[in-house]
Amino acid sequence: xxxxxxxxxxxxxxxxxxxxxxxxxxxxxxxxxxxxxxxxxxxxxxxxxxxxxxxxxxxxxxxxxxxxxxxxxxxxxxxxxxxxxxxxxxxxxxxxxxxxxxxxxxxxxxxxxxxxxxxxxxxxxxxxxxxxxxxxxxxxxxxxxxxxxxxxxxxxxxxxxxxxxxxxxxxxxxxxxxxxxxxxxxxxxxxxxxxxxxxxxxxxxxxxxxxxxxxxxxxxxxx
Numbered sequence: 715x716x717x718x719x720x721x722x723x724x725x726x727x728x729x730x731x732x733x734x735x736x737x738x739x740x741x742x743x744x745x746x747x748x749x750x751x752x753x754x755x756x757x758x759x760x761x762x763x764x765x766x767x768x769x770x771x772x773x774x775x776x777x778x779x780x781x782x783x784x785x786x787x788x789x790x791x792x793x794x795x796x797x798x799x800x801x802x803x804x805x806x807x808x809x810x811x812x813x814x815x816x817x818x819x820x821x822x823x824x825x826x827x828x829x830x831x832x833x834x835x836x837x838x839x840x841x842x843x844x845x846x847x848x849x850x851x852x853x854x855x856x857x858x859x860x861x862x863x864x865x866x867x868x869x870x871x872x873x874x875x876x877x878x879x880x881x882x883x884x885x886x887x888x889x890x891x892x893x894x895x896x897x898x899x900x901x902x903x904x905x906x907x908x909x910x911x912x913x914x915x916x917x918x919x920x921x922x923x924x925x926x927x928x929x930x931x932x933x934x935x936x937x
Contacts, residue, residue, distance in 0.1 A: 719842055723897045734893030739789045741886045746796035748879050748937065753803040758874030762865045763808030764827055765858035766801050771832040772854055773797060776847050780839050783846070811868060848894050852907035855887060859914035863921060872925050877933045880922050884915040 749760035759766070776782045777790040809820045835850045842849045862883075866875065891908035898904055926933040 718898075718900045718902070719844075721898060721900055724899055726896045730896055731893045734889045734896070735786075737889035738886050738893070741882045741889070743792065743796070745879055745882045745886065746793065746800060748876065748882075750796065750799050750803065751937070752874050752876060752879070753800070753807065756874045757807055758810060758869075759800075759804040759808045760874045760879065761800055761804065762811070762858070762861040763804040763824065765854070765861050766797070766804040766808075767824065767828050768831045768835075768854050768857060770794075770797050770801055771828065771835050772847065772850060774832065775835045775839060775850070779836055780845060780847075786846075807874075811865060848898065848901075848904060849907075851890070852894075852904060852911065855890075856907055856910050856914065859883070859887075859911055859918060862918045863914065866918065866921055866925065870925075872922065872929060872931065872936065875922055876936045877919070877922060877926070878937055880915070880919040884912065884919060887911040887915055 752758075752760040761769070773790050773794050777787055777794065781787055782790070805824065808824075809815070809817070812820055812823075815823070835847075835854075838844065838850050838853070839847065844850060862875075862880075866872075887908070891911065894904055894908065923933050926936075
């Protein structure tokens with residue numbers, strides 16, 4: 715019996731996964747645009763700086779190091795410029811979330827994390843035989859969703875955040891998770907990580923909504 719990680723993709727109708735990952739592609743693009751807008755207006759990083767670096771590392775890996783199937787590569791080439799803008803905003807404003815850290819310490823942390831994140835994704839792709847980035851995606855997303863909650867509580871405000879981003883993130887993770895489970899129904903680690911993503915998404919959305927109410931602000935007027 716071969717390990718589940720070596721299972722072939724299940725014979726799922728192409729329209730099912732195309733629709734699921736199409737939702738991921740469209741909604742992620744909208745999220746990036748909304749995050750850039752929020753970052754510029756609030757002068758706070760909408761996506762925490764460490765997940766931004768992980769996202770850029772993921773996209774670079776599957777665009778150039780381990781190129782994925784052509785349709786996904788086209789999507790990556792559309793995402794990369796937006797993610798690089800988010801990275802610039804995160805580098806510029808992200809230190810506000812690390813007020814006790816010196817400029818040099820902050821720079822060392824970012825460079826060190828960038829080296830680790832890129833090498834981790836490349837090595838994990840090789841170790842897991844993960845040519846489509848399924849495992850590295852869920853690892854990255856769980857990390858990112860957890861950091862959204864940590865950042866919200868650390869800031870104690872809705873700066874750089876909106877309910878629309880929170881809701882779209884949940885839709886992306888649900889659609890992407892559905893597509894991955896359809897392809898790999900026997901990979902329980904994937905399923906565990908997808909459940910964790912959704913739990914963190916919902917928790918963040920609830921906490922953000924409560925924070926808007928605590929600020930006597932409408933959760934739906936801030937885009």
